[in-house]
Amino acid sequence: MTPPLLSLENLSVGFTRYAGATRARTVTGVTSLSLDIAPGEILAVIGASGSGKTLLAQAILGILPANATVSGRILFDGTLLDERRLRTLRGSEISYIPQSVNNLDPLMTVGRQVRIGLDPRTAHEQQRALFSRYGLADDVGRRYPFQLSGGMLRRVLFATSVRDTVRLVIADEPTPGLHADAVAEILGHLRELSEGGASVLLITHDIFAAIAVSRRVAVMHAGRLLTVEAASGFTGHGDDLRHPFARALWRALPQNEFSPEGEQWHSS
Ligand SMILES: Nc1ncnc2c1ncn2[C@@H]1O[C@H](COP(=O)(O)OP(=O)(O)OP(=O)(O)O)[C@@H](O)[C@H]1O
């Protein structure tokens, strides 16, 4: 077996909340999570809002909120991913496509934002290559974020995040509120990255997006990783899904049209 590119070992993220001057209690955001990602694999992470998906991404990237405490180990390519190593890998071998397009600077043209971190001698050339890869016309580079549509901003986020040197892409909810064509396009870009050898951690609410590109789907609930399911299990009644929560999640989707009554009827 190929060794994993990324290993999470007992990863926990907690927050200390102060109730008054003396009482402090720890709120857990992520609890003892262990997970491996193989080189070139697209692994989807699904879970409801607040289940800890973004914290998981931020823990890997070392960009947790200041009030967070983290424990456990993260190995990248078999070696501990500590703060020092992250500083060199972030933005080169490890890319983050953030959840919100608000992560773009509203006061800077998107072209300049795409060139951040690129070798100044070749930055314009690289920008052109990235723009063409992500279907952005050259003149888009002179525009500001507010002048672009949601779909275009998503493409810009890819262009600002993904470099040729990338080995791990963490995409946090890259398809929110996009119409079907734009979703397919974004998923196509993730697939392309994995075909190029990069591993992709795809965080999403959208089970259909998850199963369209990944072979394994990690299901989070209340900060815990409940189960890692084969994407192929999310079909029909979900009888091949191992964990009852994954089955319930799948069967509850309106698209699947299993009303609770219908479910009883079906399971007879
Ligand atoms: N800075 C913080 N201080 C205290 N609690 C926090 C902080 N950031 C996140 N949390 C809590 O941690 C939990 C997990 O948050 P997280 O953002 O990872 O959820 P998520 O699964 O990404 O949700 P969504 O799908 O809405 O993006 C939430 O209950 C949230 O309230």
Ligand code: NI
């Ligand atoms: Ni999130």
